[in-house]
Amino acid sequence: MKARSIKANSVKQLQQVLAGVISNDFSPTMVVLFLSVQQDRQAVVDLFNQYKIDVFGATTSGEFIDGETGNGSIVALLLEINSEFYKLKFLETGEKSTKENAVEIGRLGKELFANPAFIIVSGWLTQDGEAIVEGITNGAGGEVVIFGGMAGDDLKLEGPLVFNNTQKSDKGLLAFILDADKIEINGIATCGWKAIGTNKTITKSEDNVVYTIDDKPALDTIMKYLGVEINFDQAKEIVTQIGAYYPLQMERENVAPVMRTAMFANLQDRSLICAGNVPQGSRVKFSLPPDFDAIEIVVEECKALKKNKQPEADALIMFSCISRNLSFGILISEEIDQVKEVWDAPMVGFFSYGEFGKSHTGKHEFHNNTCCLVALKEKVG
Structure with missing residues (x-):
């Protein structure tokens, strides 16, 4: 699986960056796309539609690639991945509850793949974090890999969005379902708070x-x-x-x-x-408010994940709580950069209103004020 992380401050700049990245040697099939509500979301999606790239998207309260953080921008992780190895599913809370939708996503994953894994983003569903994890777990028939984050909206607290190529909603649930027999996926939910x-x-x-x-x-x-x-x-x-x-x-x-x-x-x-x-x-x-020790704990837990489960990665996705950005201040770039360097792979991420993941001792669950890191690697053969 080939991956490239890119950043732009406008649709025009994104268009230029994409033209320079996509080539005969790199033809992405999907994009993990995080952007500010200040950006023209539809114009950005239309651009990826022109390239026939599947969109897995969320609005943010700050965005980053690698160690470079920003506000009001567009960040993207372009993936050249076999379309048979994944499926995107978008559902909206309305006629069905969030938990019922999560159950449906879990069932779909199990129907598609013997060993499914789920990366998810959700809209303004703060009360439903635990229900999302429980629903996917129940639908899949047991404990499965679940990582992700709740979309942000630059701390307006009015209506963060998740979106794909054709749909958007502030009460949406969007799943990037992976065949874990083809794509190795491991992650860690860690905070370092004392x-x-x-x-x-x-x-x-x-x-x-x-x-x-x-x-x-x-x-x-x-x-x-x-x-x-x-x-x-x-x-x-x-x-x-x-x-x-x-x-x-x-x-x-x-x-x-x-x-x-x-x-x-x-x-x-x-x-x-x-x-x-x-x-x-x-x-x-x-x-206690965080200090350098908190960053060291996060980085050490990522290093342990690399040593024990995921020695290599093609791509990294990070979901970091907006509260971490507020409390860490300029130190947050240090945390992001050090985590990226553990695998030295292309990374994309955003500051979220809640995180999904598994700590080194717990189960997959819903978190706040936490850094959730996901590492992806295509299996050989």
Whole structure:
């Protein structure tokens, strides 16, 4: 499988880059396409349609190839891959629930391939992260590889999109289903965040809304515990000032904790609306803002993946939480660059509103504030 990663700041520039990349020696059949909502999405898709390239796309809250990050741009991973080795499937939450659609995707994968693997992007379906993983797993008839991310919209928090060659939706679920007997696929969900303080209990919650922590209003508890005073004049301030720097770590026995980021605050009932479900009774800890140690942990876990499972890669796809970008600042480019250098393969990625993947000790599940890295390699013979 041949791969090329490209970046452009406009449709015109993308057209020029594509003309220079596509040749007799490189004829991509599909593209992993991530772009800002500021870009003319339809014009970009039309361009790939001219080349008859299958589109697996999502809008973003920041984009990158290799170690080069940006905002408001277009990034793409062009893949020359046998069309018999993959299938794209787009479904929209509406007449059927997100979970029912996820089950259908899992079933399709199993019908197509004896050993399917799934790379997914989803729209504004934050409450359905766990349902997506559970649905695909149930539909496929057991544990399968699932990695991906929830689309972003430059932190407008209005309606991120997923799209293919002909469809788009802010409630869409798009799957890149691979034949894992032909394409080796491995990945890691890792965050590097350090917990602080003692365990606390989610004493009242419903789905992704946390009302009380240790029987006290959730918003007041986190602000008091962390010693922060914030005037929430805008919805995004909860993300940039609490969600990015002080995510919750949900503790589980014998597996790595799963992260949950606060996306909104309800000033009337003092609850937190998180980017993922937080079951009542969960034991949680707060997190320290990241430093170089967090990057080292992420890179070391990627190196372990390379050593133990995936020594080589033709291409890399990364889904990194927007909260990581906000909290790491200029360090985020360092993390992306170091992860890319582990395999030294073409990489594309974006900053997302939630991530799908598997930690080194857990199962495939929905994450926040996490870096999910996927490595692809065509098998020989």
